[in-house]
Amino acid sequence: MRNPSREISDTTSYNLEFFFELSPDFMCIAGFDGYFKKINSAVIDTLGYTEQELFEKPITQFIHPDDRELTAQKRNSLLKSLILTQFENRYIHKNGNIVWLQWSSIALEKEEVVYAIAKNITAKKNVELQRNALLQSLSEDNKELKFFNYSTSHDLRSPLSNLTALHQLIDTKEIEDPELADYIKLLKLATENLNEIVCTNMDEWIKKDRNSIKLEKIELHEAVTATCNSIEQLLKQDQVSIHTDFEEASEVYFSSSYLNSILLNLFTNSIKYAKPGTPAVISLKSEKRGGKIVLTYRDNGVGIDMKKAQDRIFKLHQRFQEASENSKGIGLYLIHNHLTSLGGSVSVSSVPNEGTTFVLEFKDGK
Numbered sequence: 403m404r405n406p407s408r409e410i411s412d413t414t415s416y417n418l419e420f421f422f423e424l425s426p427d428f429m430c431i432a433g434f435d436g437y438f439k440k441i442n443s444a445v446i447d448t449l450g451y452t453e454q455e456l457f458e459k460p461i462t463q464f465i466h467p468d469d470r471e472l473t474a475q476k477r478n479s480l481l482k483s484l485i486l487t488q489f490e491n492r493y494i495h496k497n498g499n500i501v502w503l504q505w506s507s508i509a510l511e512k513e514e515v516v517y518a519i520a521k522n523i524t525a526k527k528n529v530e531l532q533r534n535a536l537l538q539s540l541s542e543d544n545k546e547l548k549f550f551n552y553s554t555s556h557d558l559r560s561p562l563s564n565l566t567a568l569h570q571l572i573d574t575k576e577i578e579d580p581e582l583a584d585y586i587k588l589l590k591l592a593t594e595n596l597n598e599i600v601c602t603n604m605d606e607w608i609k610k611d612r613n614s615i616k617l618e619k620i621e622l623h624e625a626v627t628a629t630c631n632s633i634e635q636l637l638k639q640d641q642v643s644i645h646t647d648f649e650e651a652s653e654v655y656f657s658s659s660y661l662n663s664i665l666l667n668l669f670t671n672s673i674k675y676a677k678p679g680t681p682a683v684i685s686l687k688s689e690k691r692g693g694k695i696v697l698t699y700r701d702n703g704v705g706i707d708m709k710k711a712q713d714r715i716f717k718l719h720q721r722f723q724e725a726s727e728n729s730k731g732i733g734l735y736l737i738h739n740h741l742t743s744l745g746g747s748v749s750v751s752s753v754p755n756e757g758t759t760f761v762l763e764f765k766d767g768k
Contacts, residue, residue, distance in 0.1 A: 428520035450496035466492035641681040651688040660740040667733035672701035706752040
């Protein structure tokens with residue numbers, strides 16, 4: 403007589419193996435001895451090694467040398483807590499390229515094995531690296547500009563102010579030699595003219611720097627589409643859903659490059675800090691409010707503890723997630739800087755595990 407429950411059990415076991423092999427994600431079982439015990443085809447495709455090569459060497463041999471120490475620390479932590487999520491590290495492809503992986507792992511102490519699944523986040527990391535390089539370049543340029551401003555003020559304005567003050571102390575009426583008195587008057591006039599030239603040039607330089615940012619009318623739908631196209635692979639890979647409502651206010655008067663940077667940072671943060679096992683859902687809605695265009699951005703991610711973040715939320719190099727060792731803490735800083743530098747503003751509200759909402763205000767260009 404057939405045993406239906408036995409058949410179901412066998413079928414379920416067969417299907418799990420089927421899914422394991424066909425999963426596009428990196429799936430493996432590793433022993434406490436540091437070697438792969440079982441891998442799916444995605445591991446071979448992702449790293450470029452043969453199955454035999456992957457089994458013959460310790461896993462650490464495939465990890466980027468700069469990430470081996472951190473990975474070892476996380477592995478020890480995993481063996482104690484038996485679970486690890488959202489850990490990122492780099493592996494070396496057989497062709498020498500770097501592959502970024504984001505891991506979720508669970509350890510079975512009795513069996514002395516670790517079950518792990520990893521997503522290939524190389525595309526997302528390349529976006530982050532480009533963003534970091536841009537910020538570094540901007541930071542260096544800003545330092546040079548500040549140094550120039552300081553040097554000019556120190557080397558020219560300060561001596562000129564001293565000369566002006568000295569001239570004010572000299573009473574030409576008491577100088578008996580009329581020729582000398584005339585020379586002093588000419589010197590005073592030359593000092594005042596030079597001071598005016600320096601100040602005027604400095605003001606023009608500052609004004610020119612501000613005016614170098616091109617403002618234009620930007621269709622919000624087109625801006626979102628362009629940003630999505632730049633990270634299309636990442637959005638598909640993480641099954642991200644994006645919903646927009648721009649009926650009330652379809653455009654903003656802003657910098658195109660700044661808006662692209664803002665949207666890119668918002669999208670990649672929502673993906674990076676999505677709740678484990680839950681695809682990111684992003685919504686954007688625009689409206690006119692008090693003479694400004696307001697864009698509300700929401701996601702369903704892990705959220706931020708605002709009590710802990712307090713007034714650090716938009717500061718440079720701030721991180722608000724425990725699992726964000728590789729984050730540089732610059733995304734929110736850039737968003738705030740881009741908006742405020744052009745007369746806008748940004749505020750944030752968030753509850754842990756309930757998502758985050760950003761309210762972006764743009765000056766109405768009409």
